[in-house]
Amino acid sequence: MSNVAPIPSSASHGFFQAKPKLENQFHEDSSYSRTLDFFLPTAIRQSTAGPLAQFGAKVLSPQFLLWLQNAEQQPPTLVLRNSFGSPRNELVTSEGWRCSQDFALREGLVASGYENAHGVHTRLVQFAKIHLFCGSSSSVTCPAAMQDGAAKLIRAQLRDPSLVLDGKTRAVLESAYKRLTSRDPSQAWTSGQWMTERPGGSDVSATETRAKLLSEAEIQRGSQAVATDGSPLGPWSVDGFKWFSSATDANMSVFLAKTAASDRVSLFFAPVRRNTDCDASLTEFNGVFPQRLKNKLGTKALPTAELELKGMRAYLLGKEGSGTKEISPVLNVTRVHNAIGSVGGLGRGLAISRAFARVRRALGSRLLTDVPAHVRGMAHQHVEYRGHNMMAFFVAYLLGITEQDEPSTKSLPLVASPSWTSHLLRLLTPVAKAMTALAAVDGLRFCMESLGGLGFLENEDVELNVAKVFRDANVLPIWEGTTDVMAADTVRVLKGRGAKEVLEALNGWTNSIIANEAASAGLDLKALSTEVKLVGEWIREKDVPELLYRGRELLERLNWIVTTSLLAADAARDGDAVAMEVARRWLARRDKSLAESLAVQPWEERARWDREIVCGEGAKVETRSSKM
Numbered sequence: 313m314s315n316v317a318p319i320p321s322s323a324s325h326g327f328f329q330a331k332p333k334l335e336n337q338f339h340e341d342s343s344y345s346r347t348l349d350f351f352l353p354t355a356i357r358q359s360t361a362g363p364l365a366q367f368g369a370k371v372l373s374p375q376f377l378l379w380l381q382n383a384e385q386q387p388p389t390l391v392l393r394n395s396f397g398s399p400r401n402e403l404v405t406s407e408g409w410r411c412s413q414d415f416a417l418r419e420g421l422v423a424s425g426y427e428n429a430h431g432v433h434t435r436l437v438q439f440a441k442i443h444l445f446c447g448s449s450s451s452v453t454c455p456a457a458m459q460d461g462a463a464k465l466i467r468a469q470l471r472d473p474s475l476v477l478d479g480k481t482r483a484v485l486e487s488a489y490k491r492l493t494s495r496d497p498s499q500a501w502t503s504g505q506w507m508t509e510r511p512g513g514s515d516v517s518a519t520e521t522r523a524k525l526l527s528e529a530e531i532q533r534g535s536q537a538v539a540t541d542g543s544p545l546g547p548w549s550v551d552g553f554k555w556f557s558s559a560t561d562a563n564m565s566v567f568l569a570k571t572a573a574s575d576r577v578s579l580f581f582a583p584v585r586r587n588t589d590c591d592a593s594l595t596e597f598n599g600v601f602p603q604r605l606k607n608k609l610g611t612k613a614l615p616t617a618e619l620e621l622k623g624m625r626a627y628l629l630g631k632e633g634s635g636t637k638e639i640s641p642v643l644n645v646t647r648v649h650n651a652i653g654s655v656g657g658l659g660r661g662l663a664i665s666r667a668f669a670r671v672r673r674a675l676g677s678r679l680l681t682d683v684p685a686h687v688r689g690m691a692h693q694h695v696e697y698r699g700h701n702m703m704a705f706f707v708a709y710l711l712g713i714t715e716q717d718e719p720s721t722k723s724l725p726l727v728a729s730p731s732w733t734s735h736l737l738r739l740l741t742p743v744a745k746a747m748t749a750l751a752a753v754d755g756l757r758f759c760m761e762s763l764g765g766l767g768f769l770e771n772e773d774v775e776l777n778v779a780k781v782f783r784d785a786n787v788l789p790i791w792e793g794t795t796d797v798m799a800a801d802t803v804r805v806l807k808g809r810g811a812k813e814v815l816e817a818l819n820g821w822t823n824s825i826i827a828n829e830a831a832s833a834g835l836d837l838k839a840l841s842t843e844v845k846l847v848g849e850w851i852r853e854k855d856v857p858e859l860l861y862r863g864r865e866l867l868e869r870l871n872w873i874v875t876t877s878l879l880a881a882d883a884a885r886d887g888d889a890v891a892m893e894v895a896r897r898w899l900a901r902r903d904k905s906l907a908e909s910l911a912v913q914p915w916e917e918r919a920r921w922d923r924e925i926v927c928g929e930g931a932k933v934e935t936r937s938s939k940m
């Protein structure tokens with residue numbers, strides 16, 4: 313024992329934790345890499361690796377993190393009155409927010425989805441980029457999602473032979489589409505999507521916003537201002553109140569309103585801003601009056617406002633009274649964005665958790681990566697993440713297939729029959745939206761805890777601020793439809809018109825995976841067939857009220873079937889030991905005998921697998937005999 317008394321700690325002396333280093337997720341996130349390996353053909357995987365790696369570095373660069381910090385610290389504000397009390401109507405956003413948004417546009421986060429550079433894999437490459445972006449994005453991914461949905465909607469309107477568009481309306485929509493898919497921030501448009509009103513967002517039938525078709529004389533008497541792209545304003549005048557508008561700084565919006573001809577909602581499109589009557593170089597809101605900004609738990613940089621619409625000039629899209637149907641292409645796209653946003657956010661949280669575990673010591677001097685109880689919790693979340701990544705990207709893949717001008721008549725990898733694609737997409741979009749969002753919130757709560765007290769702090773080192781990622785993630789199960797609303801949508805698909813074809817597609821697809829791909833992994837997949845049968849029985853035997861009551865169970869079952877099938881197919885691809893273990897753990901959730909065999913596995917063996925799943929350093933894993 314030394315006689316020298318230890319020096320007590322002080323503000324500048326003693327232990328200081330080394331800063332965890334967050335690595336480029338393109339290289340460090342093995343689940344992300346494996347998911348891309350699984351879905352992308354080798355040539356596309358290779359040709360996109362350089363640009364994606366560069367992008368992964370950019371979103372963690374000091375410049376980008378400064379924007380992120382600035383956007384978070386300077387939330388948007390409204391200026392509603394001047395010093396003398398006269399009305400003003402301005403929304404002010406931070407420089408960080410605007411720069412992040414310009415960056416997203418330049419990088420083609422939406423545009424790339426329409427450039428068709430990779431055929432059926434175009435959407436996968438687009439979403440691979442968005443996945444990397446989510447944790448750094450200041451929530452500009454929200455208007456980007458709605459921009460994407462609006463682009464898809466307007467393209468569909470322009471191409472629909474059953475819609476007779478007059479020359480003026482066609483030109484207006486063509487201009488909007490061009491801007492929605494532009495990479496030039498000075499030209500590009502983002503979009504809002506206004507559905508939620510005070511009576512309810514889940515059920516839009518009580519919409520109170522009203523649209524009135526103006527006569528030619530009324531149009532002549534009104535403002536002669538034009539939209540910011542020079543297009544004339546629409547012939548409808550809209551009054552109402554939108555309770556949640558996330559993209560209040562968007563250039564245009566698609567929204568629901570009722571007309572005199574129908575008590576059902578109709579879909580409208582309008583530029584949010586127009587040139588002022590007095591000076592064509594200045595812009596003002598197009599009959600939009602923000603009332604207040606929402607005070608939110610997360611997504612602080614995002615200008616979410618309540619909007620009064622007074623004389624907003626708009627165009628009707630599609631048929632009057634068919635708004636719910638007409639807006640569905642938008643929702644289908646934004647829900648895929650939500651799913652990718654969920655796994656992207658969770659991926660960032662887990663990366664922070666890994667970075668911390670690589671430098672933080674416990675139990676005397678052991679790194680957290682060497683503490684089995686800690687790694688066990690991390691492994692559980694990594695297994696979740698792997699599965700949800702597969703599901704989210706599968707839905708993105710299906711979306712990309714359905715969007716090809718010449719739909720494939722041949723079988724594609726993973727989708728043996730082309731006729732299954734649209735049915736699977738329709739069925740799995742709400743499932744993926746709901747389940748990835750819940751997984752993100754659960755997983756990110758764990759990630760915060762894994763950093764101890766630091767996890768709960770609003771860290772100055774913004775790239776490590778897992779609390780912010782958690783706060784932001786909590787909206788993911790709510791907007792674009794809550795979990796129960798997704799469940800109700802799924803029931804509608806399975807009990808509505810076309811339900812038979814949807815179930816056949818699910819059956820056919822799962823059986824093809826079991827027979828063609830997963831069997832070669834040496835996994836016993838009987839539980840999958842049993843579960844598909846059980847879902848079929850539920851749909852046949854239970855009525856709609858009971859299925860709605862059991863909606864979350866239905867979502868979980870469908871999610872398990874598809875995710876486990878994908879993981880088994882992934883393991884079969886190259887026999888990778890970790891992929892096999894992940895597939896096994898998902899399988900065990902509904903395979904009782906496998907669960908029992910895993911439960912009696914020696915803990916040290918299980919702990920070694922945990923470490924392999926989390927750290928993937930080729931830690932020596934004993935081979936074992938089991939029922940597989």
Ligand SMILES: Cc1cc2nc3c(=O)[nH]c(=O)nc-3n(C[C@H](O)[C@H](O)[C@H](O)COP(=O)(O)OP(=O)(O)OC[C@H]3O[C@@H](n4cnc5c(N)ncnc54)[C@H](O)[C@@H]3O)c2cc1C
Nearest residue numbers: 505506507508512513514556557558790791792793794796
């Ligand atoms: C940050 C943020 C940004 C948003 N941005 C936008 C935006 O830009 N545009 C937009 O239109 N909306 C936006 N929203 C609104 C969001 O989409 C709605 O809040 C959401 O759809 C729920 O609607 P609601 O709030 O009216 O809740 P309600 O519809 O009243 O739902 C309340 C509860 O009832 C449950 N419920 C409702 N119907 C059913 C049912 N049939 N079966 C079972 N349970 C049911 C819901 O699950 C929920 O738990 C935003 C919300 C937030 C928080």
